[in-house]
Amino acid sequence: MRIVVADDAVLLREGLVRLLTDEGHQVVAAVGDGPSLVRAMLTHRPDISIVDVRMPPSHTDEGLRAAIGARAHLPGTPVVVLSQYVEVHYAAELLADGSGAIGYLLKDRVARVEEFLDTLDRVARGATVLDPQVVSQLLAGQRRSTPLEALTARERQLLSLMAEGHSNTAIARQLALSNSAVEKHVGNVFAKLGLPPDNTQHRRVLAVLAYLRS
The missing domain is CATH 1.10.10.10 (Winged helix-like DNA-binding domain superfamily/Winged helix DNA-binding domain)
Incomplete structure (x- = not known):
């Protein structure tokens, strides 16, 4: 697959690039802020993008906003968003357009390589995948x-x-x-x-x- 990676943490970003490349995927862009993510998605039209929720310049939900903005121009383009914590409203915002091809995972899930790669494959094919911890919190609350x-x-x-x-x-x-x-x-x-x-x-x-x- 052709993939865009967006994370302001250099070590995680480069780690993802290495992991994906070793698995035979092509990382067409690796960026560290929201505006660069939008440009990369619109320019390369990747098969899937992996996006950190919190990135410069705001370090709040910049990555999420950038992904939603890019999907407004590229409806249904697959996106997997990574978050440090369970924040259910972020997942709801991603799903709001009803087109699917969305993943919302905690960053810890990346360490489970086979599971992470399987999620990328399913989202790229149009599935909606929420982290099990998000689902558990929904059930509890x-x-x-x-x-x-x-x-x-x-x-x-x-x-x-x-x-x-x-x-x-x-x-x-x-x-x-x-x-x-x-x-x-x-x-x-x-x-x-x-x-x-x-x-x-x-x-x-x-x-x-x-x-x-x-």
């Missing part, structure tokens, strides 16, 4: 009186796995269910969240977004 209250325990379990980017086949394997059973549960989730079939938006992304906003 879930409020009541939301559409999610109507979901059964099994349906909430499936939704959490969907939020981690697992396909129906992978969910079936993990929960020891048949593919048809998973499809039925997923259909029930969509129905209870008020997400009828719609060719213009990705219901899986919208379901995860509802999960984030709950």
Whole structure:
């Protein structure tokens, strides 16, 4: 894949470049600030970009804003955002356009190389992948009186796995269910969240977004 890497920490940035290059990918740009990220994405139109949330000049959410800005010009371009801490509202903002191809991972996840590379591959193919710790925090802090209250325990379990980017086949394997059973549960989730079939938006992304906003 052709990849843009954006992180102001030189050691992490160069480490990512080395890792990706060793795995046969082409790093077309490695930058350290938000404006440079936008320019790199618009110039190179990479298969995927790996972006740190906090970068110069603001050192707050500059990387996130740059990624969202670039996706406004390149709708659906795949992005994996790295964060030092779990910040659920960042993930929600990334998913807000409903087009998918988004990953939100804690930086520690990079050390799990195979898992990290698998996430890049899935996001590049259009999946939405949230760090399991983000999903765990959502479950722990879930409020009541939301559409999610109507979901059964099994349906909430499936939704959490969907939020981690697992396909129906992978969910079936993990929960020891048949593919048809998973499809039925997923259909029930969509129905209870008020997400009828719609060719213009990705219901899986919208379901995860509802999960984030709950």
